[in-house]
Amino acid sequence: MPILHKPEITRVRTAQATQATQATIRCAVGESPIWLAQEAAWYWVDITAKTIWRLDSRGEVKSWQTAEMIGCLSPQVCGGFIAGMESGVFHLHLNENGSVHAQSLAAPTESMAAMRFNDGRCDRQGRFWSGTMLIDMSVPRAAGHLYRYTKEQGISTPIISNLFVQNGLAWSPDGRTMYLSDSHPNSQLIWAFDYDIDSGTPRNQRVFVDMKTMDGRPDGAAIDTDGCYWICANDAGLILRFTPDGKLDRQIAVPMKKLTMCCFGGDKLDTLLVTSIAAGQAPDDEWAGATILLNPGVQGCAETTFAG
Template identity: 65%
Template sequence: MERLSDIACTVGESPTWSAAESAWYWVDIPAKRVWRLDGVTGASRYWTTTEMVACVAAKAGGGLIAGMETGIFSLELGEAEAAAQIKLAAPAAGLGAGMRFNDGRCDRQGRFWSGTMFMDMSAARAIGELYRYDVARGISAPVVSELITQNGLAFSPDGRTMYLSDSHPARRMVWAFDYDIDDGVPSGRRVFADMSAYAGRPDGAAIDSDGCYWICGNDGGCVLRFTPDGKLDRRIDVPMLKPAMCAFGGKDLDTLLVTSIVSGKPEDAEWGGAVVLLRPGVKGVAETPLGL
């Protein structure tokens, strides 16, 4: 396990590997930062945004698409410290006070998915919704509703299964859906993993080349791997109490980058918010950029 220098995020989320750039990206939500790590030189830097940025994915041709506080944005990252932002879309009803987008990623066809949440998790308000955005049609109507803390988005290697979690302590659930790769419509929602039976809450996720689902056990200090039929077959303990999301990347897609959240607990003081790299012995699946 390798720690990335002294980088520490308050809420480190949404790591993604850009094969076109040989670089990792992730965000620190309350700090309004987008981080980049050069996979060749090891150099890192960040850009600031005007709103909290919760999730990012690569765009075909360069730049990122992001779920933020008021909608979905295009981010261009240049030499300046601040990212250039263009608002692309927002839900028809807008995002109410105290809301923002949360977890997000592109499907295998290059459509961007992200969900909303009420930021005060103690309120446990099930008003979060999941949306689809594509270049041709813009943002969809809500596809899944009544979510508390939307998370865990992932797509099987063939793109025909979509995964989604709700990481709120009152839910701790991961669902699987049949996914229409032509229309981008999920159906047949079913329980994939009830995380109340395992360590931690289901936060961000990744898929490996075997079709297994890797989920960060937030509050459990671990990353768990579930087989496509929902059986736990592996656990990797990490030194951070609150691992937040993982992503496969590197030249051979055999490295797992894990971000984390500061817990505020004394036993987590050294590692809380750290970003680490693991070699789990399996490979991931390349992400499809928006609009490819």
């Protein structure tokens, strides 16, 4: 992988420093990183550029263009990916020539005009979850919903509503706690839910962390094997780790101010890939929109493949 340089990354309340490496890929809105162990490769998306990126362990980079903006993707058992896009949920097959075959699976009955799907992933049982948001984030209207999709039941009615910018989906290692955030400045909340693993139903919504009292807005998240919740603090250039009881016990400063999501991967699931946003940042900021790899000193949980 082409490297520009290796800056030190500050780590708070840990005994060992770490470093990050930067690929020369610059994303307008980088998001939804995932690690595919069977390919020893990372995938992530650039939402507004309608691009899927792949980086393998040899440093080889490939990309694919999609017809719609793509907010998130998860691998499928049958091959390819399930994705939340502008008009609904799709199955994507990535062709060798850089094109994408997209098959529509479902769309919400609620209007998708001026909206798109955003953050999403599978629960521990392989159900796909994703939420919608207004494309123009500057509009202060909580029009977004969170949906569940399965092959057997299709797309659900809204499970959670009144969301500005749905984000931060994650599940505890045992799958019995679901996390969700709202990135909008009018919210900046992270919630926890009790999660029924049999029915795929979240209950008992409560505030897990109120980030209005902290630096940055809550964006995408990951879970480690200790059950701790790692959230990207957009606008602050920080990754924050919260224990299962909501205590901040670690933070990592990264060179990108507007980081969006982190994901554990690598052979031992001890590497974090972190995406970020270039849109709206200074043209001479070489880290804006960067995708970096770093060693956080802990092991993460593997992402679940969509069961359909």
